[in-house]
Amino acid sequence: MFPLEPSPELLEEALEQMTRFVREEIDSLHRQPSADVEGAEDLARTFVEGPPEHPQPLQAILERLRPAIRKTFNTAGPGYLAFIPGGGIMSAAIADFIATSTNRYVGVRPPSPALVQIEETAIAWMARLMGYPETAGGILTSGGSLSTLSAIVAARETLLPEDFSRGTLYVSDETHYCVPKAARIAGLREWQIRRIGVDGRRRMDVKALARVVDADRTKGLRPFMIIANVGTTNTGAIDDISRLLAVARSHSMWLHADAAYGGFFRLAKTGPDLMPDLEECDSITLDPHKGMFLPYGTGCLLVRNPECLKRAHAMDAEYLHDVRAQNSPNFSDLSPELSRDFRGLRLWLPLVLHGLDAFREAIEEKLTLTRWAYEQLVADERFEVLDEPQLSVIAFRLKVTGADSDRFNEDLMLRVNRRGRVFLSSTRLDGRYTIRLCVLSFRTHMDRVRDAVEALQAEASVVLQSVAS
Numbered sequence: 001m002f003p004l005e006p007s008p009e010l011l012e013e014a015l016e017q018m019t020r021f022v023r024e025e026i027d028s029l030h031r032q033p034s035a036d037v038e039g040a041e042d043l044a045r046t047f048v049e050g051p052p053e054h055p056q057p058l059q060a061i062l063e064r065l066r067p068a069i070r071k072t073f074n075t076a077g078p079g080y081l082a083f084i085p086g087g088g089i090m091s092a093a094i095a096d097f098i099a100t101s102t103n104r105y106v107g108v109r110p111p112s113p114a115l116v117q118i119e120e121t122a123i124a125w126m127a128r129l130m131g132y133p134e135t136a137g138g139i140l141t142s143g144g145s146l147s148t149l150s151a152i153v154a155a156r157e158t159l160l161p162e163d164f165s166r167g168t169l170y171v172s173d174e175t176h177y178c179v180p181k182a183a184r185i186a187g188l189r190e191w192q193i194r195r196i197g198v199d200g201r202r203r204m205d206v207k208a209l210a211r212v213v214d215a216d217r218t219k220g221l222r223p224f225m226i227i228a229n230v231g232t233t234n235t236g237a238i239d240d241i242s243r244l245l246a247v248a249r250s251h252s253m254w255l256h257a258d259a260a261y262g263g264f265f266r267l268a269k270t271g272p273d274l275m276p277d278l279e280e281c282d283s284i285t286l287d288p289h290k291g292m293f294l295p296y297g298t299g300c301l302l303v304r305n306p307e308c309l310k311r312a313h314a315m316d317a318e319y320l321h322d323v324r325a326q327n328s329p330n331f332s333d334l335s336p337e338l339s340r341d342f343r344g345l346r347l348w349l350p351l352v353l354h355g356l357d358a359f360r361e362a363i364e365e366k367l368t369l370t371r372w373a374y375e376q377l378v379a380d381e382r383f384e385v386l387d388e389p390q391l392s393v394i395a396f397r398l399k400v401t402g403a404d405s406d407r408f409n410e411d412l413m414l415r416v417n418r419r420g421r422v423f424l425s426s427t428r429l430d431g432r433y434t435i436r437l438c439v440l441s442f443r444t445h446m447d448r449v450r451d452a453v454e455a456l457q458a459e460a461s462v463v464l465q466s467v468a469s
């Protein structure tokens with residue numbers, strides 16, 4: 001029996017059980033398969049049940065939870081090279097445990113000024129790392145999707161406050177799907193989202209953009225926002241921000257950088273050169289749950305002018321009058337949320353505990369590992385590598401001609417994944433099936449990237465034999 005308010009002894013015992021459980025999960029991560037969803041739907045059905053009328057012991061619940069955690073894509077493990085990994089550092093989990101255990105209120109400032117300041121300071125660090133001036137501000141969100149939504153609403157309210165029915169927004173063909181989704185939620189119609197083509201390195205075609213913006217203005221439309229990619233999900237492509245800025249400035253448009261994946265590469269030695277003028281963008285999406293290795297649910301939106309965020313989100317409510325801060329904006333004035341978790345601690349505590357260099361070194365290592373894997377694949381004539389990696393994604397195919405090329409490439413990826421050491425994902429580029437390998441988890445080191453290359457080479461031989469026969 002575990003009462004809502006356990007005795008100190010019971011609580012301690014439960015914490016020990018929890019600690020043992022987590023330790024077993026983390027210690028075994030390296031041995032766990034990179035993905036295992038065989039029978040996962042059957043397992044899922046065992047969780048379809050009525051509300052529990054009777055208490056159950058914690059140990060039994062943990063034992064029930066364990067297979068649910070294991071029958072998954074192992075997104076925390078070192079072999080996860082699919083989509084955009086991150087891993088989830090334990091120091092953030094410790095911060096979360098403290099934050100939720102002590103459960104103070106951070107939606108507005110006066111109830112917990114120092115805690116709110118911790119989060120504001122962590123946001124200011126993010127702004128500093130991206131090269132923003134001290135006057136910049138921002139908000140921690142649940143992820144890139146919500147950051148993008150708030151950025152679009154901020155741009156809309158700043159530039160078209162009265163009527164956005166003729167407003168148009170510009171994205172490239174490589175934009176993340178959360179951008180048009182956010183635009184739709186923000187009230188834009190499909191036709192108001194203009195898709196611009198990309199060049200050979202999958203960066204937005206700036207000349208085409210300028211032409212379309214001009215044409216739209218001639219038609220009496222109101223171009224108000226450009227969304228640049230700083231690291232596309234498909235291939236890690238980085239748009240030419242300097243040239244996009246020129247277009248944005250000449251038409252008084254808002255330039256937003258979707259740096260959800262790519263932003264933290266600015267911490268690498270070559271980082272600022274990879275994304276020149278990032279600091280000139282009006283707003284930046286960052287996903288600390290990717291490049292800072294935090295657990296899922298940690299996004300960040302930075303804005304050069306915090307007043308714009310406030311204009312888009314601040315409301316008045318009578319019953320909040322005695323707790324609204326007058327001088328410093330409340331988080332609830334800068335985002336759609338009011339009550340929410342103290343996610344700032346999840347960002348602040350790891351930074352002070354590990355220091356910035358730990359993150360710089362980890363991100364640097366990812367670039368080195370990617371470069372190594374790229375060189376191996378380029379040296380192997382059986383592979384067609386689409387482009388030199390701009391960040392830590394490699395997109396490639398097995399060279400197979402003919403109509404079944406896609407099928408053989410899919411076969412190759414599935415064979416590599418079935419080995420259980422690494423897990424890759426795929427996309428379609430130029431209408432063709434393309435395998436992606438993305439190195440971003442802090443747990444991924446040389447041994448695992450070598451496994452990935454070896455698995456690809458060995459399975460390529462098997463697949464090519466089946467092509468020949």
Ligand SMILES: *Cc1c(COP(=O)(O)O)cnc(C)c1O
Nearest residue numbers: 143144145176178231233260261
């Ligand atoms: C991950 C990602 C997003 C979406 O962010 P979520 O945190 O998943 O909501 C947007 N843009 C890019 C480039 C991304 O990699």
